Amino acid sequence: xxxxxxxxxxxxxxxxxxxxxxxxxxxxxxxxxxxxxxxxxxxxxxxxxxxxxxxxxxxxxxxxxxxxxxxxxxxxxxxxxxxxxxxxxxxxxxxxxxxxxxxxxxxxxxxxxxxxxxxxxxxxxxxxxxxxxxxxxxxxxxxxxxxxxxxxxxxxxxxxxxxxxxxxxxxxxxxxxxxxxxxxxxxxxxxxxxxxxxxxxxxxxxxxxxxxxxxxxxxxxxxxxxxxxxxxxxxxxxxxxxxxxxxxxxxxxxxxxxxxxxxxxxxxxxxxxxxxxxxxxxxxxxxxxxxxxxxxxxxxxxxxxxxxxxxxxxxxxxxxxxxxxxxxxxxxxxxxxxxxxxxxxxxxxxxxxxxxxxxxxxxxxxxxxxxxxxxxxxxxxxxxxxxxxxxxxxxxxxxxxxxxxxxxxxxxxxxxxxxxxx
Amino acid sequence: xxxxxxxxxxxxxxxxxxxxxxxxxxxxxxxxxxxxxxxxxxxxxxxxxxxxxxxxxxxxxxxxxxxxxxxxxxxxxxxxxxxxxxxxxxxxxxxxxxxxxxxxxxxxxxxxxxxxxxxxxxxxxxxxxxxxxxxxxxxxxxxxxxxxxxxxxxxxxxxxxxxxxxxxxxxxxxxxxxxxxxxxxxxxxxxxxxxxxxxxxxxxxxxxxxxxxxxxxxxxxxxxxxxxxxxxxxxxxxxxxxxxxxxxxxxxxxxxxxxxxxxxxxxxxxxxxxxxxxxxxxxxxxxxxxxxxxxxxxxxxxxxxxxxxxxxxxxxxxxxxxxxxxxxxxxxxxxxxxxxxxxxxxxxxxxxxxxxxxxxxxxxxxxxxxxxxxxxxxxxxxxxxxxxxxxxxxxxxxxxxxxxxxxxxxxxxxxxxxxxxx
Numbered sequence: 001x002x003x004x005x006x007x008x009x010x011x012x013x014x015x016x017x018x019x020x021x022x023x024x025x026x027x028x029x030x031x032x033x034x035x036x037x038x039x040x041x042x043x044x045x046x047x048x049x050x051x052x053x054x055x056x057x058x059x060x061x062x063x064x065x066x067x068x069x070x071x072x073x074x075x076x077x078x079x080x081x082x083x084x085x086x087x088x089x090x091x092x093x094x095x096x097x098x099x100x101x102x103x104x105x106x107x108x109x110x111x112x113x114x115x116x117x118x119x120x121x122x123x124x125x126x127x128x129x130x131x132x133x134x135x136x137x138x139x140x141x142x143x144x145x146x147x148x149x150x151x152x153x154x155x156x157x158x159x160x161x162x163x164x165x166x167x168x169x170x171x172x173x174x175x176x177x178x179x180x181x182x183x184x185x186x187x188x189x190x191x192x193x194x195x196x197x198x199x200x201x202x203x204x205x206x207x208x209x210x211x212x213x214x215x216x217x218x219x220x221x222x223x224x225x226x227x228x229x230x231x232x233x234x235x236x237x238x239x240x241x242x243x244x245x246x247x248x249x250x251x252x253x254x255x256x257x258x259x260x261x262x263x264x265x266x267x268x269x270x271x272x273x274x275x276x277x278x279x280x281x282x283x284x285x286x287x288x289x290x291x292x293x294x295x296x297x298x299x300x301x302x303x304x305x306x307x308x309x310x311x312x313x314x315x316x317x318x319x320x321x322x323x324x325x326x327x328x329x330x331x332x333x334x335x336x337x338x339x340x341x342x343x344x345x346x347x348x349x350x351x352x353x354x355x356x357x358x359x360x361x362x363x364x365x366x367x368x369x370x371x372x373x374x375x376x377x378x379x380x381x382x383x384x385x386x387x388x389x390x391x392x393x394x395x396x397x398x399x400x401x402x403x404x405x406x407x408x409x410x411x412x413x414x415x416x417x418x419x420x421x422x
Numbered sequence: 423x424x425x426x427x428x429x430x431x432x433x434x435x436x437x438x439x440x441x442x443x444x445x446x447x448x449x450x451x452x453x454x455x456x457x458x459x460x461x462x463x464x465x466x467x468x469x470x471x472x473x474x475x476x477x478x479x480x481x482x483x484x485x486x487x488x489x490x491x492x493x494x495x496x497x498x499x500x501x502x503x504x505x506x507x508x509x510x511x512x513x514x515x516x517x518x519x520x521x522x523x524x525x526x527x528x529x530x531x532x533x534x535x536x537x538x539x540x541x542x543x544x545x546x547x548x549x550x551x552x553x554x555x556x557x558x559x560x561x562x563x564x565x566x567x568x569x570x571x572x573x574x575x576x577x578x579x580x581x582x583x584x585x586x587x588x589x590x591x592x593x594x595x596x597x598x599x600x601x602x603x604x605x606x607x608x609x610x611x612x613x614x615x616x617x618x619x620x621x622x623x624x625x626x627x628x629x630x631x632x633x634x635x636x637x638x639x640x641x642x643x644x645x646x647x648x649x650x651x652x653x654x655x656x657x658x659x660x661x662x663x664x665x666x667x668x669x670x671x672x673x674x675x676x677x678x679x680x681x682x683x684x685x686x687x688x689x690x691x692x693x694x695x696x697x698x699x700x701x702x703x704x705x706x707x708x709x710x711x712x713x714x715x716x717x718x719x720x721x722x723x724x725x726x727x728x729x730x731x732x733x734x735x736x737x738x739x740x741x742x743x744x745x746x747x748x749x750x751x752x753x754x755x756x757x758x759x760x761x762x763x764x765x766x767x768x769x770x771x772x773x774x775x776x777x778x779x780x781x782x783x784x785x786x787x788x789x790x791x792x793x794x795x796x797x798x799x800x801x802x803x804x805x806x807x808x809x810x811x812x813x814x815x816x817x818x819x820x821x822x823x824x825x826x827x828x829x830x831x832x833x834x835x836x837x838x839x840x841x842x843x844x
Contacts, residue, residue: 046554099691099709107588108566110531116550119540119625123547127466130628136697136827138629139530140567140588145828148692154706157692157830158596161531161567161586169585176603197540200554201565260609262520263584265576282581285520346566403562404572406584 005242006175007252007415010089011355012081014190015233016052016342021084025359029388031368033341035214035229040113041196047203047210050217051194052231052343063150070133071146072111073232077190077348078143079150081236085186086151089238090250102155102182103147104174105236106166106189106347107140108402112198114138147186147236155182163402164307165261167234167350168410172259174239183244188351190234202230205403207311215371218340220308221315221383222376228310231339234348235355246418254358257395258296258411260289265405276314282407283307283321283399290409291325296395298326301333301411303366303391305353305398308337309344312378318399319379321407334366334391336384341370350400350408357396357412365390426842427605427685428674431510431667432779433502433616437473437660437766440482441505446783449791450812454765456643456658461622469636471643472622473660473767477501491560493532495772496573498663499618503574507614510667511679514579523582523610524575525601526665527593527617529771529827531567531586534623539564570618574665582610590827591731592690593617594664594774595834599688601668611673616665619772630659633698635735645795647768649732649761650739650807652800657733660767664775666782682782686718686819686837693829700737700825704745707831711749711821718835719842720819723753727790727815729781729822730807732761733768738825743803745823745831758815760808764794774824778834785817785838 011021016034018024027034035052043049059068059076062083068076086092115138121129136142141159148157156177160169167189174185193202202208209217209227218228245252264282266275291297307318322330338356339349360366366389373385398410432442438455439445448455456473464470475498479489482501489497539561543552563569571586583604587597594617601615630636637656639646648654674681691706715722728750731742747754762780769776784790789812796809818838825831 041551043551046551048554099706103692108568110567116540118628119537120544120547120550122625122628123541123544125547127468127624127628127631130625130632132632134625135629135633135635138533139590139827141529141590141828141830142697145590145692145697145830148694148829149696152694154692154694156690157589157828158600158690159588161588162571162584163566163568166568173600176607179607180603196551196554197543198565200543200552200557201536201539201561203554203557203561204559205562261583261585263524263572263575263581265572265579285581402568402572403566404568405576406568406572 004179005255006178006239007242007245007255008237008358009240009245009250009252010085010238011235011358012084013235013355014054014077014081015352016054016231019057028338028367031370033370035217035343038194040194048199048208049212050214050229052229053194054232070137072114072137074111074190074192075143075146077233078147078236081190082147082186085236085238099155100183101153102177102185103144103153103157104170104185104187105144106160106170108161108163108166108191108347109193109198110140111137111142112192113195116195116197153186162406164344164346164349165400165402165406165408166347167354168400168408169261171256171354171410175256178241184238184240187239188234188236189347191346191348192232193230193346194232218310219372220310220337220340221379222372223378225310225312225315229343231343231345234345235351237355242418252415252418254361254412255415257413258290258294260286260293261408262286263405276317279401279407280317280320283401284324286407286409287325290411294411298329300395301397302393303396304333304335305357306335306337307399307401308339319381331380332382334382334384334389336366337369338367340372353398357398361393361396361412361414364392425606426671427602428669428671428681429666429683429685429782430669430674430679430681431506432782433505433509434664434776434779435475435498435502436662436776437475448765449762449780450789452792452794452810452812454644454794456647456767458643462624467627468631469638470640471646471658473658474622475661491563492573493535493564494620495528495618496570498620499526499570499574500577502616502663503614503665506665506667507578517612519579519581521582521611522580523604523613524571524580524584525587525597525613525615526571526574527587527597527771528567528570528619529590529593530619530621530626532564533626534620535564537623537625574614578614589830591770592774592824592826592830592832593771595824595832596690598666598775598778599834602685602688605668605670611670613668614665615668617772617775618663619770620661621770622659622661647734647764648795649734649764649793650803651796652798654734657735658767660769662769662772662776664779666778683785683836683838686835686842687714688834689713690830690832695829697828700741702740702744704741704748707745707823707825708748710831710833714833714835718837719844722750724819725750725757725821726817727820728757728759729777730759730761731823731825732763734763740802743805754805758790758808759805760791760793762791777822781820781822781836785820788814788816790815
């Protein structure tokens with residue numbers, strides 16, 4: 001079967017390491033971390049005191065004040081990132097009366113701070129103090145709905161929830177939509193999980209760092225890995241049918257050439273890190289499936305953007321999956337985890353990883369994993385640490401897992417030149 | 423060659439009917455399950471009525487550990503999935519788990535559990551920085567909406583693609599639609615597809631109070647949900663879950679499975695108009711119906727029955743009537759159209775799957791469920807809404823539509839005559 005091809009023609013980032021795509025990329029290539037003390041509320045008495053916060057974020061120049069008041073921070077991130085993605089794709093006037101462009105986001109916790117404020121109003125003051133926008137700000141479909149309205153995108157709209165794997169699964173769903181005839185899909189994910197009740201809800205997951213030193217807070221693949229911190233932001237991208245991009249004369253950053261997802265349930269009596277071991281076979285199956293989908297062999301994969309949970313058992317399971325799926329090559333492929341500098345962005349994290357992979361392919365450079373050194377490594381992998389590494393990147397594998405047993409793998413490939421390539 | 427998708431099993435937990443048998447009896451009798459809210463003290467609220475499930479999780483086969491771990495919507499979803507899996511004859515090991523996927527829809531996820539635990543850690547709303555020292559051990563399961571899908575997948579040893587879909591009130595149709603696409607695309611042979619919501623909690627009731635979306639016929643709950651009736655005054659909140667087993671047709675035939683019908687087509691579009699508002703024209707819903715019929719190789723005048731969104735709000739009923747006229751032309755006046763929300767209320771994301779199960783049963787039994795409480799004609803809603811009494815009819819082409827949050831409009835076509843072969 002000949003599929004319509006889906007290429008990324010624009011992306012927009014909002015991350016702790018950069019309020020926009022250019023700043024994010026510069027900071028990420030420099031290997032700087034933005035993990036620091038939580039400032040959004042007084043977390044001094046909380047077990048979790050560090051996070052990757054998006055600082056100096058001001059959506060007021062991009063988003064109407066009325067909409068800002070009616071939505072939560074995670075939707076503000078999505079609206080700003082989407083605006084940038086569409087501008088980067090040279091698609092500033094979109095919409096109209098056709099159904100050609102859709103929206104697919106991932107979501108894993110919804111409008112946390114907004115929701116908490118309204119529940120607090122209900123319980124401290126009474127039912128009539130709940131405002132009219134709780135119904136449109138708190139629930140998981142808020143960002144997709146607002147994006148559809150803001151840009152008049154009337155194609156298929158959807159929201160995929162697979163915890164931290166969501167960003168990849170949203171991209172895959174967007175590709176599915178494009179293959180069925182839609183011209184383009186605005187896709188990606190953002191998250192704003194740094195609010196008092198949302199962080200409290202994350203505590204029982206058992207993987208958050210509870211210390212005070214930012215430099216120790218998120219050390220994936222390291223012997224003294226001690227968990228991770230929550231982070232804010234994410235990425236939005238325009239995924240577009242290749243001929244549409246060519247006809248518009250916009251270059252493609254990368255093509256989504258392969259994807260697969262698989263699942264293995266954890267054992268529920270183990271809430272500790274030991275529950276991670278069963279994720280290896282699913283992640284391996286997802287990687288194999290993604291390579292088969294892209295018609296590539298392990299030798300064709302030039303780099304891996306890792307899931308990198310920062311919990312020893314989880315990281316070992318990830319390396320085991322890479323070995324199982326890629327064989328000997330797993331120890332020689334450069335692996336990187338820039339998320340060590342921003343925290344786990346949940347559904348926004350894998351979207352940001354995909355955006356990072358696209359930027360890496362564009363510039364032929366792999367950003368390093370902040371905070372980790374080669375001497376720290378627990379496993380025999382070629383983790384890019386210290387400084388960015390220049391190399392030609394044809395195919396980059398992005399992997400992600402979601403709490404509960406989700407595993408996804410996506411291959412992004414360089415597109416030489418759309419005009420001659422199609 | 424197109425892979426065709428069969429429905430080989432169904433399961434349901436609905437107000438007034440746990441299990442297929444009781445649910446179908448309720449619908450055929452035209453009884454209503456709407457009543458005074460009993461799940462919490464609703465005295466302070468504007469709308470104090472709902473369609474509740476009389477659901478005892480342990481009696482329905484869940485363990486105490488599952489009840490402790492999971493929000494009510496997941497409990498409902500698991501029970502519905504078990505019934506569907508059994509109905510499809512898919513005992514453990516009957517299929518390849520790596521070729522079995524799960525797609526489950528929910529609009530509000532575990533918000534009931536999240537609210538209950540919020541009250542505990544905040545001292546009933548006293549503290550903004552809530553107590554994070556001793557949260558419920560499964561609170562993270564409640565934060566992430568993906569838990570619905572991961573729990574159903576774990577319960578059924580599914581290892582293929584697994585996801586939660588959270589598209590507001592179209593979640594239940596879209597989840598089935600996405601499952602259909604996964605099988606069509608070859609990513610799975612069997613998909614456990616459905617939806618669940620259990621939103622009857624103070625915060626969600628307050629949300630709808632605030633936007634005056636729900637009925638205030640508090641003194642007459644049995645007659646409060648009145649789709650298409652001139653005297654309607656809003657929807658009645660409901661809860662419930664339903665699951666359909668979707669299966670690649672040859673796969674079903676090889677194992678000698680029962681085939682209820684085929685899933686002929688699915689489409690969804692956004693109106694890009696308003697998060698909760700609808701236009702009077704119904705253009706996007708009409709486009710979804712037309713696209714789904716095209717995929718099913720069916721003509722509009724072959725439609726035997728339209729299962730309406732019929733939420734019992736004035737704007738919905740007019741919008742939907744316009745959409746059906748726009749997509750079916752004059753045939754709209756000849757086809758039957760009814761809303762089971764008149765009997766089981768509006769369970770947000772859950773209802774789309776419950777309605778699809780009702781459609782499967784209607785085709786199987788040759789009976790159209792009625793619109794209960796329909797008494798007074800609204801001049802702007804002038805189609806055949808099957809008032810109050812079930813109607814025998816041969817049904818081999820059925821459309822089910824959904825509409826809601828974010829402006830999303832979806833349609834699913836069920837085909838009993840193998841049109842996709844032609």
